[in-house]
Amino acid sequence: MIIVKNLIKSFKDGQTETKVIKGIDLKVENGQFIAIMGRSGAGKSTLLYQMSLLDEPTSGEIIIDGKEAHTMTQDQKTQFRLLNCGYVFQDYALLPELTSLENVVLPLLMQKMDKKVAYAKAKEALEKIKLGHRLKNIPSQLSGGEQQRVSIARAIANHPKILFADEPTANLDNESSKIVMKFFLQLHKEGQTIIMVTHEEQYAKMAEKVIKIDDGKIVSIHSSTN
Amino acid sequence: MESLYIVSFFLNTKIGFFLATRQIKKASFWTTGLIVFVMVLTFLNLVVVSGILVGLIEGSIAAWHNQYTSDIMISNLDTKDYIENSPSIISTLKALPEVQYISARYAKGGTIEANYKTKKETDKPNTASAQIIGINPMAEDQITGLASHVAEGEYLTPTDYDKVLIGQFLLAQYLPVESPGFTTLKNVGVGTKIRMKVNGITREVVVKGILKSKVDNVSMGLYVVDSQVRELIGRQDNNVSQIAVKLKNGADVASVKNQLLLRGIDKQAKVQTYIDAQPKFLKDIIATFAILGNALSSIGLVVASITIFIVIFINALTRRKFIGILKGIGINGKAIEMSYIFQSIFYALLGSGIGLLVVYFALVPLFAAYPIDFPFSDGILVAPLVETLIRVGLLVFATLIAGYIPARMIVRKNTLDSILGRN
Structure with a gap:
């Protein structure tokens, strides 16, 4: 479970301070599929970055499974992300010199997993997302949709507690977007907690709960009709 | 932890x-x-x-090392201009199994002069100071390969009386520098007659060859066969000034030096390895x-x-x-x-x-x-x-x-x- 309490995030540029998140309270239960929506600059990605421990909030609390994020050191946060979080970025964020398989296996090896087991798991994750035939390809040899699927395979290979996705379909064509979303739904059915930022309503509707943000505040939370 | x-x-x-x-x-x-x-x-x-x-x-x-001292250099003590009992020391050296070759040298300061026949009374004399070195040409070549340093002319033979090898730095064409107290001979080449004055005796000799070396003691020396130098300086006792010793491959230089010291040779001469004998500069x-x-x-x-x-x-x-x-x-x-x-x-x-x-x-x-x-x-x-x-x-x-x-x-x-x- 993720609990967000009075979260504030502001950016300083010289004397000017811009508040992007203006006191958000939120609770995400295990196994939920949450979509965060809002117009550009509303603060939805910033909220995701704070919740996923990729960034430091200016104030407020984030508690994940009883662990208070503000008490963790950077190294502890890195370790926490490794063991508990999966990330899917808008621009895929794959390492260009690694093959699909190596991109997926890297976090598994970092978890002290046995090499054979790690490679088997990585292969399994790629096969699950229908990329079993692209194991040895580097990202530049893959289409945008395929790269995003590799990124998803990397995120889910070790069954993280929470999957964070930042505009996962923004750079994809309709067909690829549908494949990605279909896969998210399948993961959700398997019990995966997913927090996804999107500006595309049709995909937000696929989530269990849609949170709308505007000007750094939650303006509405409602369950999806799907 | x-x-x-x-x-x-x-x-x-x-x-x-x-x-x-x-x-x-x-x-x-x-x-x-x-x-x-x-x-x-x-x-x-x-x-x-x-x-x-x-x-x-x-x-x-x-x-x-290669052109002058060889492996061990035995030279006169500072108080003498020759090594006492040189023949006995040479016999001792020859008896050592590590010793391959030796070259005994006579060395004496002298002057050389050129163009004395054509010189007018008002002309500055064409002279230079030189170290006159008496050698056995064969023995010296075995030790230092002196013959290979003859750049012009020919090397000496044991019977070459009144013939000399002259170091390049004694000749103006090779060292066109004149500083106070240091002069070189002008207009001298192979075949030129020069005067050599040593121990008060003047002798006319012919330049048989010119030596080129980057070791000053060679390039500033005048090499003459040993019997002639012995005669000029009056050393009938066969006591020489230097003995260069070449050891067999693999012989330990320090150990041979120690053997010589144990035999008391240091009482009659300086015994130095080629490292000891390196000049201070x-x-x-x-x-x-x-x-x-x-x-x-x-x-x-x-x-x-x-x-x-x-x-x-x-x-x-x-x-x-x-x-x-x-x-x-x-x-x-x-x-x-x-x-x-x-x-x-x-x-x-x-x-x-x-x-x-x-x-x-x-x-x-x-x-x-x-x-x-x-x-x-x-x-x-x-x-x-x-x-x-x-x-x-x-x-x-x-x-x-x-x-x-x-x-x-x-x-x-x-x-x-x-x-x-x-x-």
């Missing part, structure tokens, strides 16, 4: 190696080539510059060049460190986004730093490896075949393997530090700022 640290160290090393090998494999050939080229140049700067400085002196030492230059070589090497090392620092810094800076992603997905910062350390070591080892091949398979043989023509020696490249390997070690260590610092600087930046490319 400690075992946890060790486990985490090995894990970070493993992941760092994994990342480094992939980055190196996928890196641009030309970029890698350029970095390695810079490392090769840095390595050569470290080894060759000081190697030539040392080689310059080594060349001088080798020339002094050479010893001073060795010390100075050692300091200079170390200073240049240190500068080279700093330059190498800065070079690799810049290379790794630019590399890490351009890959900042990916470093952020790695941290984002949970890769430990130390593993990422380790990957840059491995890359630095790779560049340093590859650069040093190629540098070693260039030094030992190209430069050392090249300098040996074509030494640098310095005024007082033939400069070679001296690169003892152990010292060179120590320099490789230093270079790798400096590179490791220089690679680690910029990687650490980039890795420490905020993860999200790195991913998003924010400052």
